Amino acid sequence: MIEWIQQNWWVAWLVLSGGLAVSEMLTLDMTLLMLAGGALAGAGAALIFPGLLWVQVLVAVVVAVALLGVLRPEILKRLHKGPGYRSTFDQLLGSTGRAAGEITASGGEANVNGETWSARSWDGEPIASGVEVEVIEVDGLTVVVQPRNKPLST
Template sequence: MSWMAWLIIAIVLGIIEILTVDFTFLMLAGGALAAAGAAGLTENLAIQVLVFAAVSVLLLFTVRPWARNHLQRSTPDTATNASALLGMPAEALSDVTARGGRIKLDGEVWSARTYGAVIPAGSIVIVQKIDGAHAIVHPR
């Protein structure tokens, strides 16, 4: 196989890595680049495949764990979706009871409930939990 074919394989594996961000396909792409180098030196396909396999395994067991740990340490733990709403203040648009009510949360109107006493309209509440389409709130 020619060095150009190995280069194309490495590029395809790199594109797959961009979609997964697991560092597995990146290590395989490194193996394909090494095999491209071997293909430039020899026409023997067995040697090229052996270089691909050896370099890929070496990268998977040495570089990949280090890269994953580094990424996890350097990436902030950002809350998203419903988790990002927990602890946020909101304004009660109507009385909020255990049966229901309305609040304005992050610019949107939400259905809300409380576990405790009635919260009057106009009060500021804190989101304690998201239960389906309802925000469970308590007074500030």
């Protein structure tokens, strides 16, 4: 068995590549996919240089680093600029939640989409604990909220 593996490293590289590609579905960060590409290049090197494991590893590492450094940033940039992409902060806009305590112009907390966020009142008026609020804007890591039943004033 060991002898067969030593003569057929390309199979191990393909299994590694497939495992990394499938694992990418859990992270969706494009990192494991780039490593899978490196492992696939290692499989190709194993077919060309079957007895030289160091060459296979070198090819796999060089290709993986190149993919991580060149291709991944470009893919992520295009993905994030694509139509319909909304970051987590953009998805908060218009969401509703409840004041976890009193929210004032200077601070407070609100539960929005099952998460507790630092919050402040949009118009500066205090919002009592338990009041249903709507996210008007996101300022850094703070949501700016308004009571849901209160019309916006300019």
